[in-house]
Amino acid sequence: MELFEQVFSNNKKWIEDKKAVRADFFENLSRGQNPDILYIGCSDSRVTAEEMMGVQPGQMFVHRNIANLVPNNDNSSASVIEYAVGHLKVKHIVVCGHYYCGGVKAAMQSSDLGILNPWLRNIRDVYRLHKEELNTIKDENQRYDRLIELNVQEQCVNIIKMAVWQKSYLTTGGPDIHGWVFDVHTGELKDLKIDFPRIAAGIREIYDLGTTKS
Ligand code: CO
Secondary structure, rough: OOOOHHHHHHHHHHHHHHHOOOOHHHHHHHHHOOOOOEEEEOOOOOOHHHHHOOOOOOOOEEEOOOOOOOOOOHHHHHHHHHHHOOOOOOOOEEEEEOOOOOOHHHHHHOOOOOOOOHHHHHHHHHHHHHHHHOOOOOOOHHHHHHHHHHHHHHHHHHOOOOOHHHHHHHHOOOOOOEEEEOOOOOOEEOOOOOOOOHHHHHHHHHHHHOOOOO
16 A cells, blocks of 8 residues: 555554543643744655654644745744744744755755745855855865754844844743754754854844834
8 A cells, every 4th residue: 555545544543542642632732732842844754853852742833844944034934933932932942954955955056946046045145154164174965064054053043033032032031042953864863052142142233123122
């Protein structure tokens, strides 16, 4: 049987498994959500947001797109962040990239990919911002890995630029922003330990939207 044909029977089995652990599992879910984490990751089928983190339904708000981008003029990711921070009051925002990312690889090459061009241009911009560091890396695979990490960092910086995050951070001290990378080759999740309070303080003079002024 094709995988596609198994989906509905898999679903029935999953319902039984959940109910075996907790009979009112779905009744409880239907009462609402109160996730602590907003996860922004790549659409890549190998990077399974909830499964790789052991996160259960209701615990994490998720947004996925090609190469885990938060472009400055993207209404989709902006709406997700607005809702997660402003309404769900998540405590943590994670931008999770992954090694072997096809989106980042494509942005390193000279090829015309149609509608993907403006989307992947965001990664070319990351390359330009960090060209000096990246061009010192002679090994192409190592340079590719580093661009993946720097892309995560710059998407986190894009979140710092947003009014909803600034307002929340300046009044409550959160949510924290985390940059992670998943290694498809080992299954390991790596915290890039990016110092966001320092980065936020360093760029505040440019991006401060005055959200706490009355
Ligand atoms: Co990817």
